[in-house]
Amino acid sequence: MFRVKKNIVIPVFIILLLSLSILISNAAADSLIIHFIDVGQADSIFIQLPNSQTMLIDGGNNGDGSLIINYIKGLKKSNNKIDYLIGTHPHEDHIGGLDDIINEFDIGRVFMPKVSHSSKTFEDLMLAIRDNGLKISAAQVGQTIFNDDNIDLKAVILSPGRDSYDELNNYSVVIRLVYGDTTYLFTGDAEGLVENELLRQQLDLKANVLKVAHHGSSSSTGERFLKAVAPQYAVISVGKDNSYGHPSQLIIDRLQRDNIKIYRTDRQGTIIASSDGNKIKFNKEELVMDSNVLRDTGVYLSMVTLTGSVESVVISNNTADTVNLSNWKLVSEVGGQEYIFPKGTEIPAQGQLKVVSGRGAKAEQPGVILWNNSYIWNNDGDPAVLYAPSGQLVSRFPREE
Numbered sequence: 400m401f402r403v404k405k406n407i408v409i410p411v412f413i414i415l416l417l418s419l420s421i422l423i424s425n426a427a428a429d430s431l432i433i434h435f436i437d438v439g440q441a442d443s444i445f446i447q448l449p450n451s452q453t454m455l456i457d458g459g460n461n462g463d464g465s466l467i468i469n470y471i472k473g474l475k476k477s478n479n480k481i482d483y484l485i486g487t488h489p490h491e492d493h494i495g496g497l498d499d500i501i502n503e504f505d506i507g508r509v510f511m512p513k514v515s516h517s518s519k520t521f522e523d524l525m526l527a528i529r530d531n532g533l534k535i536s537a538a539q540v541g542q543t544i545f546n547d548d549n550i551d552l553k554a555v556i557l558s559p560g561r562d563s564y565d566e567l568n569n570y571s572v573v574i575r576l577v578y579g580d581t582t583y584l585f586t587g588d589a590e591g592l593v594e595n596e597l598l599r600q601q602l603d604l605k606a607n608v609l610k611v612a613h614h615g616s617s618s619s620t621g622e623r624f625l626k627a628v629a630p631q632y633a634v635i636s637v638g639k640d641n642s643y644g645h646p647s648q649l650i651i652d653r654l655q656r657d658n659i660k661i662y663r664t665d666r667q668g669t670i671i672a673s674s675d676g677n678k679i680k681f682n683k684e685e686l687v688m689d690s691n692v693l694r695d696t697g698v699y700l701s702m703v704t705l706t707g708s709v710e711s712v713v714i715s716n717n718t719a720d721t722v723n724l725s726n727w728k729l730v731s732e733v734g735g736q737e738y739i740f741p742k743g744t745e746i747p748a749q750g751q752l753k754v755v756s757g758r759g760a761k762a763e764q765p766g767v768i769l770w771n772n773s774y775i776w777n778n779d780g781d782p783a784v785l786y787a788p789s790g791q792l793v794s795r796f797p798r799e800e
Contacts (some may be wrong), residue, residue, distance in 0.1 A: 416717040429550070431578045433608075435662075435670040436470055438463045440614065440638025440645070441492035444585060445471055449578060449676070452507075454554070454595055455500065456574065456585055457493040461520060464499025470669075471504075480506035483544055483554075486524065487572045487587030489516035499528035502569065506533055510544065512559050512570040513537040538572040542636050551676065553577045557604075558589060560596050568613060569593050578678020583630055586612035588620070591735060594624035604628045605677055606674055609659075611635045615646020616737040618745075619676065622782070625653060632660045632672070639665040648790035649730055660685035698722055698746065698795035703783050707777050708759030712783050713797075716746040727793070729754060732782040738770050 409453045438459035445467070446454040459467060471481075471619045481504045486494045489511075497653040501509075501524075511527060515521065529534035536542075544554040558573035573585025590613065597604060609630035614637040624658060633654050637645045646663070654661055662683060670680040676737035697718035712729065716722050724744040730737050736753065746752045751766045756776070763767035776783075785794045 409754075419540045421785075429582070429675055431552075431674045431676070433583065433672045434470070434474075435610070435636055435664060435672075436635050436668045437664040438466065438468060438636070440488070440643070441495065442587070442610075442614075442636045443467050443496070443608065444636075444719045446576075447474070448482075448545075449550055449552060452482040452545070453480065454485070455747055456480050456485045456572075457487055457587070458500050458660075459495055460499070462494050464496030467496050467500060467513040467750060468503050480507065481568035484509050484570055484575065485538070485586075487546075488512055488567055488570045488625075488760075489518070489521045490567060490588065490723060491518060491520045491605045492786035493587065494524050498523040500748075501527040501531055502531070508530065508536055508544075509533050510536045510538045510542075510556070510572060512572055513562065515569045516567070544574065551577070551579050557597060557602055560593075560600065564588060564592070566592070568618075571612070573597070573602070578674060581608075581674045581676060581679055582606040583608045583610075583672075583711055584630070585713075586617075588613040588661065590618045590620070591621050591624075591733070592618075594612070594619065594621050595742060598623060598627060606630050608632045608634065610648065611646070611654075613645075614638075614641075614643070615650045615663075616643070617647035617649045617730065617737070619735075620650050621733055622653060622731075622737075625657065629657075632662065632681070632685075634670050634672070635661070635663045635665075637663060637665045639655075641665075646791070648786060649732070649735070652792050653785075662686065678800050697793040698785070701751070701781050703776070705781070705795050708757050709755055710757045710760070710774060710776050712754045714746060714752045714754070714785065714794075716748060716750050716752075721747050721748055722746045724752070726788040728786040729785065730784040731777070732784050732795075733777045734775065736775055736782065740768075744768070750762075759785055 414747035420716050431449050431451045434445040435542040436443040441459040442457040442461040444456040484506050504554045538556050542556040554576045559570050569592055570591050571589040573589055574585045576583040604627045606628050609628050611633050615635045635646050654701040667683045673680050701715040724740040725742045727740045754770055757774050783796045787793050791793040
């Protein structure tokens with residue numbers, strides 16, 4: 400009968416332990432970890448890549464530099480180098496802390512859109528880049544930040560797609576990151592104009608995780624764009640009780656309608672997503688929010704007419720009582736434009752109220768309100784949405800089946 404000698408049992412055991420240790424170490428090294436750092440009403444995303452490199456997208460407000468530095472240095476697998484640093488656009492809430500970060504870490508490549516700003520914040524950033532001997536790579540559509548075929552890891556810039564925009568937000572560097580079977584879309588503050596550009600270019604926008612643009616403002620995350628991305632998870636970087644009203648209830652409702660799991664820094668602090676290239680895990684549970692849809696109120700959007708020189712939206716009251724619409728809100732869902740009903744606006748029992756806009760629009764009779772003489776609605780079929788002052792969704796036209 401064959402017997403294993405006692406003096407070789409211990410070495411075999413040690414070899415097994417070492418093999419297990421190596422497997423665990425490799426598993427940890429193969430993880431993609433994305434930190435959506437809680438910097439209030441600002442953005443900062445630190446990414447630990449599975450090839451041991453790192454990327455930082457934005458640096459919060461001016462006062463957030465030390466917070467971000469301490470956060471990165473406090474990580475178990477932290478180092479003193481940031482291989483890829485991206486300033487999505489020159490607004491203070493995105494580049495404010497980058498000068499401190501550049502002065503603290505060894506920086507590899509810097510990507511920014513080709514646009515300047517007159518602010519002291521932007522000047523401080525440029526000085527930090529110059530003083531540290533760095534050069535800026537002008538971000539443009541189609542540019543590859545990195546591509547590691549060995550582990551199926553790639554980051555590509557999808558926007559900006561042109562040299563000039565009227566709105567600084569639209570210069571935002573939009574990045575799609577792929578690791579294995581998982582994808583991530585980082586959007587800065589890109590608004591509907593950029594989203595429509597991306598849709599027209601027919602780029603691959605699909606992503607498991609969407610960093611919701613512009614802190615959840617209604618100016619971004621349009622319905623067609625959201626359907627093209629088709630995310631499972633949405634992360635909103637936003638400040639608690641901010642003066643902008645972010646995130647917009649319109650966007651929250653839109654995400655909830657599509658059964659997208661929502662994470663918010665204002666309610667949950669720093670959000671961490673990690674992946675082995677197959678599955679994605681979060682350090683927090685998804686937010687479970689009460690439905691914001693008011694049902695059977697008797698007030699509803701009954702008609703939207705978008706032809707000719709006058710656009711009109713009809714709101715009907717199917718109840719036996721007069722309904723006060725003071726501070727209710729009518730929203731053009733695609734364009735994100737909002738009309739807030741002035742104090743004292745009412746719809747009589749079993750009556751209607753018409754809101755008109757367009758070059759030929761007038762309010763010369765009772766029951767008609769002039770929004771303005773510009774064209775508000777998208778004639779290809781822009782849904783109209785009505786909200787109560789609490790932010791609850793009252794009605795949508797066309798109604799979803």
